[in-house]
Amino acid sequence: MAREPSYPKDAPVGEPPAASAPSSDTATGSARGKRLMTGAAIGIGSAALVAALLYANRARKNDKLS
Numbered sequence: 785m786a787r788e789p790s791y792p793k794d795a796p797v798g799e800p801p802a803a804s805a806p807s808s809d810t811a812t813g814s815a816r817g818k819r820l821m822t823g824a825a826i827g828i829g830s831a832a833l834v835a836a837l838l839y840a841n842r843a844r845k846n847d848k849l850s
Contacts (some may be wrong), residue, residue: 791797
């Protein structure tokens with residue numbers, strides 16, 4: 785049988801407070817955060833594609849010079 789967890793004396797123990805409905809500011813911030821993360825992901829992906837293409841074309845340039 786599992787032991788009961790011990791809590792600090794000043795920590796409230798019991799049910800957590802009821803969650804209130806999100807305000808319009810929170811909902812707007814969430815949508816903004818998702819858009820920001822999407823934009824960052826697209827930017828990083830684009831930079832990775834450009835780097836891969838530059839690296840791949842570097843080998844072709846060296847073949848022509850030899």
